[in-house]
Amino acid sequence: MSLLEIDHVSKRFGGLRAINNIAFAIEENEIAFIVGPNGAGKTTLFNLITGVFHPDDGAIRFQGKDITHISPNHAARLGIGRTFQLVKPLRNLTVLENVMLGAFLHTSSASKAAEQAREVLKYLQMEKVMHFTASGLPIALLKRLEIARALATKPRLILLDEVVSGLSTSEALALAEILKKLPEWGVAAVGGVEHVMQVVMSIAHRVVVLDHGTQIAEGKPGEVVRMPAVIEAYLGAKYKELGL
Amino acid sequence: MFPHLRITNYQLQVHGAGVRLDLYAALQAVINGLLTGALYALIGMGLALIFGVMRIVNFAHGAFMMLGMYATYVLFTRTGVSPYVLFMVAGILLFAAGYVIYFGLLRPIHGQSDFMQILLTLGIGLIATDGVLLVFGADYHQINFPLLGKNLHFGQHLNVNAPWVVSFVIAVVLALTLYLFVMRTMTGRAARAIAQNRYAAPLMGINVFRVQAISFALGVAAAGVAGGLLLPVFYIYPQVGDQFTLKAFVIVVLGGMESIVGAALAGLVLGVVESLTSLYWGNEWALAVDFVIFLLVLSLKPSGIFGRQRA
Amino acid sequence: MKRSHLLAALVVFILSLLVPAVVQKDFVLQILFRIYLFAALGLAWNLVGGYAGQLSLGHSAYFGAGAYSLALFSGRLGVSPWIAALMGVAVALACALLIGGVSFRLRGPYFVLATIAFAEVLRLIAKNLPEVTGGDVGVQVPALFHGNVNRAFYWAAVGLTAVAFATTVAISRARFGYYLMAIREDEDTALSVGIGAAKNKLAALLISAVLTALAGALYGSLFLYIVPDQVLALDVSNEIAIVAMLGGAGTILGPVVGSVVLESAAELFKNFFKEAHLLIYGVLLVVVVLFLPEGIIGTLGALLRRRALLGGIKASARGVTGD
Secondary structure (H helix, E strand, O other): OOEEEEEEEEEEEEEEEEEEEEEEEEOOOOOOEOOOOOOOOOHHHHHHHHOOOOOEEEEEEOOOEEEEEEHHHHHHOOOOOEEEEOOOOOOOOEEHHHHHHOOOOOOOHHHHHHHHHHHHHOOOOOHOOOEEEEEHHOOOHHHHHHHHHHHOOOOOEEEEEEOOOOOOOOHHHHHHHHHHHHHHOOEEEEEEOOOOOOOHHHHHHEEEEEEOOOOEEEEEEEHHOOHHHHHHHHHHHHHHHHOO | OOOOEEEEEEEEEEEOOOOOHHHHHHHHHHHHHHHHHHHHHHHHHHHHHHHHHHOOOOOOHHHHHHHHHHHHHHHHHHHHOOOHHHHHHHHHHHHHHHHHHHHHHHHHHHOOOOHHHHHHHHHHHHHHHHHHHHHHHOOOOOOOOHHHEEEEOOOOOEEHHHHHHHHHHHHHHHHHHHHHHHHHHHHHHHHHHHHHHOOHHHHHHOOHHHHHHHHOOOOHHHHHHHHHHHHHHOOOOOOHHHHHHHHHHHHHHOOOOOOOOHHHHHHHHHHHHHHHHHHHHOHHHHHHHHHHHHHHHHHHHHOEEEEEEEE | OOHHHHHHHHHHHHHHHHHHHOOOOHHHHHHHHHHHHHHHHHHHHHHHHHOOOOOOOOHHHHHHHHHHHHHHHHHHOOOOOOHHHHHHHHHHHHHHHHHHHHOOOOOOHHHHHHHHHHHHHHHHHHHOOOOHHHHHHHHOOOOOOOOHHHHHHHHHHHHHHHHHHHHHHHHHHHHHHHHHHHHHHHHHHHOOOOOOHHHHHHHHHHHHHHHHHHHHHHHHHHHHHOOOHHHOHHHHHHHHHHHHHOOOOOOHHHHHHHHHHHHHHHHHHHHHOOOOHHHHHHHHHHHHHHOOEEEEHHHHHHHHHHHHHHHHHHHHHHHHOOO
């Protein structure tokens, strides 16, 4: 049984087919990336998994359980954590308080939640800014805060939407080093990115490529990058013929 | 045709169901409702314009109507000119007031939450209402002029109060004018553009602040003009606007929050519903029925009876 | 809140209880009653409007429910007054379940309008069913206290404020409080960490309704007579919200400070302009929105935090340069 199964899922918005018959599976402790340009359907897919929308066709299963029609807070309770593409910190709360909210999923004690939150922040190397108000942080730290908050819920699977966008290469690589360690903690990760980057190549076990809502490739990063369909989607038909 | 229905002496009887409707009374109520409804439509259109273009929930809307009433009242008692002329002056005064209020009070809080805007307009409404109370006192007044007592008769059974007819006609003309303004003029188009996409609008060269100021001022003026037209047929007192603020919101929600046409139709519908409620259940329940309908619409079809679903 | 602050609050509470030993004038005690009552009302509203961020302008529904339950269950049905007051709490809870169940599904201004609509429907029902509620004419309310009435009601108001205050402190430290704040800041984010938004909002409303209803019963009982346009009016809802906003929604001290300021200002204003005291409410509301959006306490808190932050930065700078 895979950790997450996307079983031929489709979603329409009015006349637009945002997601068209996508199927793949994520195993436990895996790091996977959904790759596709903006508008390819990555965020929609994440929204479908977490229950913000529900698919028109197909099913989604998590740990064998059908989660096709759950609500977002239920998804979180089942162990699916999530970050948002446009970061959504709780602006008037401190960094620590933000992360505590995630920790509260497993404890009702404020002191225990604070303790767990501190641990997560240590792992993400954010202890120094623990007591700053979220509204004052730069984007790189806000992205980490998103991850920290989601990690505090002790998920089995974490969805990272555009987690490296807006970061400089060095910031992205630093984050990737941290993400690489997630499987050690029992957390599988699915990230959504726009470009096939060094980040993806260096840490992913599996890559799924989307183009206009349709899945055009799936497999190990090295394989996918050589697939003609992927080359065509990113570089154009010309390059496909050149057999790069 | 239907054996159980019989119409005799202008009464509709349904045998077995024990229902007797006095057709002419019902018709009279519908007509009265449409007459009131035209003014409601005008007030509602003003609010829809303000909400559509600025997402401002204007809790002072009824207060502006009340100010229009008082402006017309003061001018009438000073000059003796017919309120059916003076309402235009009230409209102009309130347009100016709206413009000033926009730049002075609303613009500074432009980006802030709905919450804050609601509280601000609430505050403005309270200041207006109690300011008027201080200046004019709490007494109810009613104006007196030749047209007041005249009724027009249609056949034996229907009659219509002449001042209401005049108010109705003027209100319809103004409503149409407002509609044409929003649909045909550049400013009106700009307003609709902002309503649809407030981020893209400035990129199209639209001066958002100016258009918003005009929209707000127009919405306020619409309320003020409705007040002026209401003066001949209603009591005037400082708190008269409060119920109209609430009714305006019922109308706007019924019609679909941003739809001017929806608000106009909803205004007419509300007028008729209130009138029929008054006929069969008594005056006191009219406002309550308004709210019940309001809550039903909010629960079941938040986009309004005439509105479109928004993504 | 730190230990020292809580201790200070306890001291204030005890001093408040001792006030009637010094102050005996009835009308002063009545003013103080009003200040404490609206402090309690503001604190109750604050749970929903401040912490959860849901602008309810229909709290008069619960206030009136408390007052009318006391009047009708006790006056008409002969139930003992204190039992009737408790029944008022039950009625308010029922109202809150209905109102919250419908309104919390709505976002933004729609929510606010729904809360107003419910309160207005209750007011109109009270007005239009004279056989049941006494209609416009009103209904008598039994006295909850006898003897030195003004002093007793004053103590009751202080007690209710203390309960509301303690409740707020407890909630702000517990997971529930954090959850409410998360819902206020960003409901989608809150959902993404497993917070059941509807459940928590409703819980806040229920607690708020209980306290508000008790305040309503006290108010009705002091004046011994209530009419719909007094206890179920929009003005009551507005006053409660303004008290909290003026002092600082989402803070613990805010509503208390707000009540002191607002009620004192209203009292002063009443002496100059007999009837137009709503004017001061409107002015304060506009001032708060334009200049003090976080209220008095909120703004003070922000200033202190900025001082502390700058102080911290200066201190660490000194550390770096070795001054």
